[in-house]
Amino acid sequence: MTEVTPAVSESREGPVAVLTLQSGPVNALSAALREGIRAAVERAEADQAVKAIVLIGGGRMFSAGADITEFGKPPRGIVLPDLLNRIEGARKPVIAAIHGNALGGGLETALACHYRVAVPSAKLGLPEVKLGLLPGAGGTQRLPRIVGPRKALEVIVGGAPIGAKQAAAMGLVDEIAPEDSLRAHAVAFAERVVAEGRPLTRIRDREDRLAEGRDDPGLFDAFRRENARRLRGFEAPEACIACVQAACTLPFDQGLAFEREQFLKLVSGSQSAAQRYVFFAERQTARIPDVPEDTPTRPIAKVGVIGAGTMGGGISMNFLNAGIPVTIVETKREALDRGLGIIRSNYETTARKGRLRPEDVETRMGLLTDTLELEALKGCDLIIEAVFEDMGIKKDIFSRLDRIAKPGAILASNTSYLDIDEIASVTSRPGDVIGMHFFSPANVMRLLEVVRGARTERDVIATAMQIGRTIGKIPVLVGVCHGFVGNRMLAERQxxxxxxxxxGVKPWDVDRVIYEFGLPMGPFAMSDLAGLDIGWSRETNKSESVRDLLCERDRRGQKTGAGFYDYDAKRNAMPSAVTEEIIATVAERQGVRRKAASDQEILERCLYPMVNEGAKILDEGKAIRASDIDIVWINGYGWPVYRGGPMYWADSIGLPKVLERLRAYEAEYGDAFKPSPLLERLAAEGKGFKDL
Known part of the structure; x- marks a missing residue:
């Protein structure tokens, strides 16, 4: 018979019962762990020899929170709010001893204890908002009572964890314990609580910190205004704000009831379902069917970057931030100095905002070596080319790298569109060649499309995926095709x-519909921001498109004060009569029939072809999973996470409906809307992309 390890192990240190959570790897508060805690607390409370209780996490953390896999299923065992009320109501002091993470329900558990001690490296937070939820076990009611409503709003609505020292400064943690002796320190703390006869400090009974919200009820509307842009379209943040406000205006039990009502509404809603899907989809990207997790990787101790422009500089910063030395190459000293200046300026701006220490700026710049000689890259383990998007230029560089780079070095291209296999064909080592497509600004955007060539070795793929995670990116493996996943689908929308x-639809109306859907900007505002003259020249373009004519009039986007829009001195966009005139001219030349379109038609015609192209990408095997496509679009293009990505969104609408509309548009506009065979098959079988 297999021996079952108890969810909570119990031991004694003199008069202190030490209850250790043993539900690895993250001590998720599953039904088994909740029941284990309840039973252990009740045994300790009933034991007359026990005077205090320490609750501590086994393994690498206190608790990462709820077991998300239980959401939407019938409840089993004691629910977390009832467990926490039981802990808070214990007749003996309960001390939470925190290391690693205390997140979500883990922090709510600590808040229900009478005291909290933590090691300096511990992280505490309530990240439920990132799953479209709110802390549903008293977090929105207890936290404001101990740190005040303003700090509580920052923690709950922001969702980011804070360090133990910051938590102690807020009053959330009672004492900082030595890093290597948390258990002993927590036991000694518990003994002092007993010896000094300290009261059972139940957070639910505290009212003093709530005065901030009661005396200034405008605090909540001010917080909404300050964060309006960041929170646009999301339901959970508003529910979090309402719950913190309820903590200031309602008795504790009524506040708990209000919190529970709001939690249940969110957990059964479409936004939270989408955000939970994205949580798991992001983790799925690391799973590559023919590249096992234990595939050996190549060591990356030094990186070379070719090109010191916007992309090359941003790419370099990612590695410098991770402590990896970079050698950056340019062809001219002026371009090199300009690129180095921008990198330093970016770091100094971050330091002025308090997000980086001044000495860190110098440390990172000290890892950067600049040169005009490509031969300086001969000792690099990974070389990333980030030059102009021209196949001839890239093939010339890779041909030279083939002669310069050491054996086993990975040769990567940051190309946005071009064929990695053609680039690799000029080398004697195509297995070492891979695409690493960063998104602009490369030091900020989280997405990294890792482009697998036909002959790319598995250990090269594994290394690129691993190093992507090391530098804080979300790497997604894609196949070779024009534009890969993200830009190939974007072309359909454009x-x-x-x-x-x-x-006859105005550009600002197209942009408005896309913006109201939840994307950060529409296609024409995005073009103006990027610059309309990317890839355009007066010599080669033939005055055929609206873009051509705008560029010829020096309307090249925000940088020239005019593009599709007119811009004032502060770059505020305004509709342009000049643009309308140019559009009418091109429409007349091309014989386009003018007609009105509803917002729904604009949305469908812009987004359904993207879904259709995504289906083609899946059918061709250029993406492993539909969820990988969704992660590309959420992290590379700002698709609203609460809609789950374009493929998830299509499933939520129903593929038969998407297919019906594509066929209708195909009848009117032709093959551009011709449905993918995969989409037709899934719709006929009553399946979705999630079923692949």
Missing amino acids: REANRLILE
Whole structure:
């Protein structure tokens, strides 16, 4: 018979019962662990020899919170709010001893204890908002009572964890314990509590810190205004704010009831379902069917970057931030100095905002070596080319790298569109060549498309995925095709947006519909921001498109004060009569029939072709999973996370509905809307992309 390890192990240190959570790897508060804690607390409370209780996490952390896999299923055992009320109501002092993480329900558990001690490296937080939820076990009611409503709003609505020292400064942690002796320190702390006859400090009974919210009820509306842009479209943050406000205006038990009502509404809603899907989808990206997790990786101790422009500089910063030395190469000293200046300026700006110490700026810049000689890259383990998007230039560079780079070095291209296999063909080592497509600004955007060539070795793929995570990116493996996943789908949206404006829809109306859907900006605002002259020249372009004519009039986007929009001195966008005139001219030349379009038609014509292209990408094997496509679009293009990505969104609408509309548009506009065979098959079988 297999021996079952108890969820909570119990031991004694003199008069102190030490209850250790043993539900690895993260001590998620599953039904078994909740029941184990309840039973252990009740045994300790009933034992007359026990005078105090220490609750501590086994393994690498206190607790990462709720077991998300239980959401939406019938409850088993004691529910977390009832367990925490039981802990808080214990007749003996309960001390939470925190190391690693105390997140979500883990922190709520600590808040229900009478005292909290933590090691300096511990992280505490309530990240439920990132799953479209709120802390549903008293977190929105207890936290404001101990740190005040303003700090509580920052922690709960922000969702980011804080360090133990910051938590202690807030009053959330009672004492900082030595890093290597948490258990002993927590036991000694518990003994002092007993010896000194300290009261059972139940947070639910505290009222003093709530005065801030009661005396200044405008605090909540001010917080909403300050964070309006960041929270746009999300339901959970508003529910979190309402619950913290309820903590200031309602008795504790009524506040708990209000919190529970709001939690149940969110957990059964579409936004939380989408955000929970994204949580798991992001973790799925690391699973590559023919590249096992134990695939050996190549050591990356030194990186070379070719090109010191916007992309090359941003790429370099990622590695410098991770403590990895970088050698950056340019062809001219002026370009090199300009790039180095921008990197330093970016770091100094971050330091002025308090997010980086001044000495860290010098440490990171000290890891950067600049040179005009490509041969200086001969000792690098990974070389990333980030030059102009021209196949001839890239092939010349890779041909030279083939002669310069040491054996086993990984040769990567930051190309956005071009064929990695063609680039690799000029080398004698195509197995070492891979695409690493960073998104601009490369030092900020989280997405990294890792492009697998036909002959790319498995250990090269594993290394690129691993180093992507090391530098804080979300790497997604994709196959070779024009534009890969993200830009290939974006091209479908851009094509249709351009057709809509020729038919008479105003560019700002297309942008408005896309913005109201939840994306950060529409296609024409995005073009103005990037610059309309990317890839355009007066010599080669033929005055055929709206973009051509805008560029010819020096309307090249925000940088020239005009593009699709007119811009004032502060770059505020305004509709442009000049743009309308240019669009009308092109429409007349091309014989486009002018007609009106509803917001729904604009949305469908811009987004359904993207879904259709995603289906083609899956059918061709250029993406492993539909969820990988969703992660690309959420992290590379700002698709609203509460809609779960374009493929998830299509499933939520129903593929038969998407197919019906594509066929209708195909009948009117032709093959651009021709449905993918995969989409047709899934719709006919009553399945979704999630079923692949």
